Amino acid sequence: MKLYTYFRSSAAYRVRIALNLKGIAYEQAPVHLVKDGGQQKTAAYQAVNPQMLVPTLELDDGTRLTQSLAIIEYLDAVHADPKLIPADPLLAAKVRAVALAIACDTHPLNNTRVLAYLRTTFGRSDEEVSRWYENWTLKGGLEPVEALITDGPFCFGDQPTLADICLIPQVFNARRFKVPIDHLPKILRVEATCQALPAFAAARPEAQPDAE
């Protein structure tokens, strides 16, 4: 398998964690989202992923899958050990709800192309963009997620799930942009639990071959 990835992309980070948890070997094809005006905007990459986003997972037969959560659901169906989405439909709904609170209501508001639009088209200052970032990170995502997860050690009990896989990259972003999260003890506990696992540690942005 080949993963089109960028070290700092939250969405690529999610798929790296899932691949590592399942012990699936993969090759990395880095796509630099800033250099050269954004390598994801080339016609060559648009042919790989019409949304011009990372990640894309290319299977050994050349089939390309897009959207991190769709990729992880696929991996969970074909490489079931360990299961990242619980078999019980009710627990699966709770796991997916946390994953989607981050993947829909937090991350898309704070990704590179949206912040660029605020800075350039809307002429907003770094300070204004930081307040926007903090608002959606906390109100849109991490504060409600704190109310939706269990007492742990992972988001839902004793095993990592899709919820942890989405939460950890968002916490990484919060720390990078200095969003205060000390009032969210359950999330801090999940962070400590996950970062102690090699599968999460090896997926961290600074551990990637394309890290700067």
Add this chain to the structure above:
Amino acid sequence: MKLYTYFRSSAAYRVRIALNLKGIAYEQAPVHLVKDGGQQKTAAYQAVNPQMLVPTLELDDGTRLTQSLAIIEYLDAVHADPKLIPADPLLAAKVRAVALAIACDTHPLNNTRVLAYLRTTFGRSDEEVSRWYENWTLKGGLEPVEALITDGPFCFGDQPTLADICLIPQVFNARRFKVPIDHLPKILRVEATCQALPAFAAARPEAQPDAE
């Protein structure tokens, strides 16, 4: 079942379509997102849904499920007829990728609370907000989706799936905000196919009891 809903919410519209396709009877609990400064912001509703968003699906035993895609995945697991997510993992990945392109990369950038932030905190004009809306509707979502779906009649072949369920409310929004979509023939065909089905027609915003 009881659905906390708002007639114009795309996310609630998705769940209404899924419930209708599966023939599941449900009660509506309207939450007006504009009136009274937003009824979703009350402490009472925050206790129902910590994200203060619609929809929430309350099961007969009082269990509450949040996030439209998590709700639909749950419904598809427990009421399997008709299946809205294909059993084949590869086709399921393609269906979910289209659903997520809309649910993550299009809709969250254009929902009520984000547009309110642009108008009030950032002081943007209606014209600027309209250009923002059009940009994310087309570049973020509908144009790449046009490249990801099949020749139909639905997004993926002969049966409606989660992809159609997400696409139709986004097309409704595009028309409401006068975003041009005439250059997207596959999406227009899916729209015509779906709107001819009673399950889609009955879920339309103007057909809801809380419509204005």
